[in-house]
Amino acid sequence: MAYKVFIVEDEIVTREGIRDRVDWRDNGFDLCGEAPDGEIALPMLQATHPDVLITDIRMPFMDGLELSRIVRERLPDTKIIILSGHDEFEYAQAAIKLGVTEYLLKPVTVQDIHRSLRQVAAELDRERQSREDLTRLRSQALQTQANLRERLLLDLVVGAVTSAQAIEKAEQLDLDLVARAYLVAVIKIEAIDPAAQFDYQAYSRTCSNVARVVESNSDVFLIQKDLEELVLILKGEDGDAVVRRYAELRAQIDQQAGLPCCKLVIRSGTPKRRITDICASFVEA
Incomplete structure (x- = not known):
């Protein structure tokens, strides 16, 4: 399943260049939307829930740092790639504090975008696998608990357990028998x-x-x-x-x-x- 990307960039030439020249599918992504600034982008982001946000750092109305701060609060799983024309420590430091995944300096090439997307995709793959592993382990634990509960109840039915043993095992299995x-x-x-x-x-x-x-x-x-x-x-x-x-x-x-x-x-x-x-x-x- 492809990951979703959303672009926020006020420079229309840059935005269209990224949109049209990046090979999204080949890198495992689908472009789910674009906007010229953070204010317009925000409701669209909340509606589409992209996996990746690519945003310029300096834009009118709502800049990329403010947008990233809000996205980090409301869509914490979204990865953020910031595009910046400012090679200044304060911007990079602010981006790091926000947990931005990538910080790219303009002019940005298609190769730069492809490389960042592949790195982000690998991170998303690892997170998805971790979630699937955790879900499987939880399911196995619940099934094991259900089996142990049924075993205890069967032991009670056939008289194969004392009251003390039954109550102790029931407490371990979060089963109220008293x-x-x-x-x-x-x-x-x-x-x-x-x-x-x-x-x-x-x-x-x-x-x-x-x-x-x-x-x-x-x-x-x-x-x-x-x-x-x-x-x-x-x-x-x-x-x-x-x-x-x-x-x-x-x-x-x-x-x-x-x-x-x-x-x-x-x-x-x-x-x-x-x-x-x-x-x-x-x-x-």
Whole structure:
């Protein structure tokens, strides 16, 4: 995908020369706009969100340094290339303080622009790759956390963990398990026609439908135990509260989660006061 460039230059000959003579595509860029000064450019920049701004430093109405300062605040990811006819320390120092990527002295050649664009493109590529790597790592971390949460909940259901172990692991996984009452429900997904071939797509859609019903309930945990069973763990203030919540949730699932080719068989155990008795409620279900 090409990066977007915007040009701001009050000298029309210079602006058109850059616009028409630079090989944008060959350097991995698309020209997304141009303007004669910073004041006119600013709303256009906010609308187009360019990856690179090429701007003259001395212009009427709003100069390149002021424009760069505003762009740095409002579009912090935009790279800035400043064109200057002034080989003076104060201008270069001001540009450095603003975090300008390139500072080119006029007269600027096409080769100068090409070289700067290639350097900026390489920097943008590195940043894009870093963002993609970070997104992938975050996704992997979230998936790992989700898997560990499900493993812990399954251990509770089958009685393979003590209350102390469960609470400690839950805290590590940012999972609030502490409550005064627990109830387990089992959802079996069965084909309307027992002789029909197993329809994994329909099964998957049904699981997704159940998950959508459950996901807004912070006191309900959903586990996919196997290809036949989903398990719900409900927690609440007391036994009556979890029974009422189960009845409400069951009605929602019956109304929203089923498919014409599948039926949902839902059963529950009785409320339990101890976290280690979650497995007993599961056995009852």
